[in-house]
Amino acid sequence: MKSHYRDLFDLHGKVAIVTGGLGILGRGFCRGLVEFGANVAVVDLDGEACSAFAAELEAESGLRAAGVACDVADRDSVQAMVAEVAGTLGGVHVLHNNAASKSSDLEAFFAPFEEYSPEEWRSIMAVNIDGMFHVAQAAGRQMIEQGTGGSIIQTSSIYGIRGSDKRIYEGSFYLDRQISNPAAYSTSKAAVVGLTTYLATYWADQGIRVNTLTPAGVESGQNDAFKVRYAARVPMGRMARADEMVGALVYLASDASSYVTGQNIVVDGGLSAW
Numbered sequence: 192m193k194s195h196y197r198d199l200f201d202l203h204g205k206v207a208i209v210t211g212g213l214g215i216l217g218r219g220f221c222r223g224l225v226e227f228g229a230n231v232a233v234v235d236l237d238g239e240a241c242s243a244f245a246a247e248l249e250a251e252s253g254l255r256a257a258g259v260a261c262d263v264a265d266r267d268s269v270q271a272m273v274a275e276v277a278g279t280l281g282g283v284h285v286l287h288n289n290a291a292s293k294s295s296d297l298e299a300f301f302a303p304f305e306e307y308s309p310e311e312w313r314s315i316m317a318v319n320i321d322g323m324f325h326v327a328q329a330a331g332r333q334m335i336e337q338g339t340g341g342s343i344i345q346t347s348s349i350y351g352i353r354g355s356d357k358r359i360y361e362g363s364f365y366l367d368r369q370i371s372n373p374a375a376y377s378t379s380k381a382a383v384v385g386l387t388t389y390l391a392t393y394w395a396d397q398g399i400r401v402n403t404l405t406p407a408g409v410e411s412g413q414n415d416a417f418k419v420r421y422a423a424r425v426p427m428g429r430m431a432r433a434d435e436m437v438g439a440l441v442y443l444a445s446d447a448s449s450y451v452t453g454q455n456i457v458v459d460g461g462l463s464a465w
Contacts, residue, residue, distance in 0.1 A: 196447075199445060199446045199447040199449075200227055200441060200442070200445045200446075200447050201227065201228055201445070201446075202224060202227040202228040202229035202285070202441075202444060202445055203228035203229075204228070205228070205229045205230070205284040205285055205444075206229065206230050206231075206232070206276065206277075206280040206281060206282050206283055206284050206285070207224045207229040207230070207231050207232070207284065207285035207286070207287065207444060208231075208232045208234055208272075208273070208276055208283060208285070208286045208287065208326075208330060209221050209224065209231060209232065209233060209234060209287045209289055210234045210235070210261070210263055210286075210287065210288060210289050210290035210322075210326055211234075211235060211289040211290035211291060211346075212231075212232075212233035212234050212235050212241060212244070212289070213233065213235040213237065213240055213241060213244060214235070214289070214290075214291075215409065215411050215433055216289070216346075216406065216409065216433055216436055217233075217235070217289055218244065219433050219434050219436065219437050220287055220289065220436070220437060220440050221233055221244070221248060221256075222248070222437075223437035223438075223440060223441050224285070224287075224440070224441065224444060225248050225251075225252045225254055225256065226252070227441050227444075227445065228254070229254070229285065229444070230254050230255040230256065230280050230281075231245070231248060231254075231256045231257075232245075232256070232257045232258075232259055232272075232276040232279075232280060233245045233248070233256065233257070233258045233259070234258075234259050234260075234261045234272055234276075234290070235260070235261070235290070236260065236261070236262060237260065238258060238259065238260025239258075240258070241258030241259060241260060242257075242258030243258065244258060245257050245258035246258075255280055257275075257276060257279050257280055259272050259275055259276060260272075263290045263318060263322030263323075263325055263326055264317040264318050264321055264322050264325070265325075266325045269322075269325040269326050269328075269329050270325075270329050272329075273326075273329040273330055273332075273333050277333055282333070282337050282339070283330050283333045283334060283337070283341065284334070284337075284339065284341045284342070285341060285342050285343075285344075285444045286326065286327070286330040286331075286341070286342075286343045286344070287344050287346070287440060287444070288323050288326050288327055288330075288343060288344065288345040288346065289344075289345075289346045290318065290322055290326075291318060291319050291346065291379075291380075292314070292315055292317075292318035292319060293315075293376070294311065294314060294315060296311065297368060299311040300315070300373055300375075301368075301369070301370060301371050301373060302373070304373075304374050307373065307374065307375065311375065312375045315373075315375040315376060315379055316375065316378075316379055319375075319376070319379030319380065319382075319383070320379045320382040320383065320386070323345055323382075323383055323386055324386065327343060327345070327386070327390060327401075330343065331343065331390070331394060331397075331399060334397070334399050335394075335397050335399070339398070340397065340398025340399055340400075341398070341399050341400075342399070342400045342401075342402075342443060342444050342445075342448070343390065343399060343400070343401045343402070344401075344402055344403070344404050344440060344443045344444060345383050345386065345387050345401070345402070345403050345404070346383070346403075346404050346405075346406070347380045347381075347383040347384050347387075347403050347404070347405040347455065348376070348377075348380040348405060348406065348407075349405060349406070349407040349408065349457070349459050349462060349463065350372055350376060350377040350380055351377060351379075351380030351381040351382075351383060351384055351405065352381070352384065352405060352455070352457070352463065353462070353463055354377075355371075355372040355377060356424065357371070358420065359417065359420035359421050359423075359424065360372070360417070360420075361416070361420070362414075362416040362417075363413065363414060363416050363417035363420070364413070364414040364416070364417070370413075370417070383403060384403050384405075384455055387401050387402060387403040387453065387455070388453050391452040391453030391454075392453065395452060400443075400448070400449075400451065400452040401452055401453065402443050402448070402451060402452060402453065402454050402455070402456060403454070403455040403456065404436070404439055404440055404443060404455075404456050404458070405455055405456065405457045405458065405459070406431065406436050406458050406459070407425070407430075407431055407457070407458065407459030407460060407462050407463075408421050408425075408430045408431060409430060409431045409432070409433050409436070410429075410430040410431065410432060410433075411433070413430075418430055424462055424465070425459070425460040425461060425462045426460060426461030426462070426464060426465065427460035427461055428460075429460065430460075431458065431459070431460060435458060436458055439456045439458050442456075443456060
């Protein structure tokens, strides 16, 4: 029996860009796309680390991978990155618009809303939504020039579609510091969903599908107090593992989702169902 439906997930011959490719989720996203056959461009701020990870992917898979340094908040850097990927790997067919910032100044990032500085607000927006705009624009233009369509997946967050519950942050620490969820992060991630729905209708006639992937809380070193309180809000009773986001990305990147555009795939253990 011909495996028609399984073949829909095959990404051989496709070139995928993953911004934020060195992050907690980014590395898994890159590995997942490679496992299904894509040639992947690992894109992040640290070009040397991107190249090292790309070399690992090539050695493990026999496919092509490239590491490219890029500051998504810088339009010129983004345009140069897309041109380099297209020239090196032979086009752009999938974009995972995934890069996000939680700031280099954690005191400013986690400041109370009443005291939040306009400078910190703008620094978050420059990456989390301006960066999405720059990368989608450059990659979409490349896809249109190729005339082959494509798939764009943009990462939002559960806090882009649901309010932040301050109660789960009481006594909660991450990387040895008290944490919270700033308004700048939630607002930027809500904007991602709006950009997705706009681009999905705008580029539909070009054969470019645009969807949002929305992860909920992923376990990555939070203290027990946070994990227990967060899990209590989730029907499945736990935080997510990073690898549990990858299947949704592969689905949205592949022809298995050929009639899916403008959607927000929420991977949250049922949190948003309550």
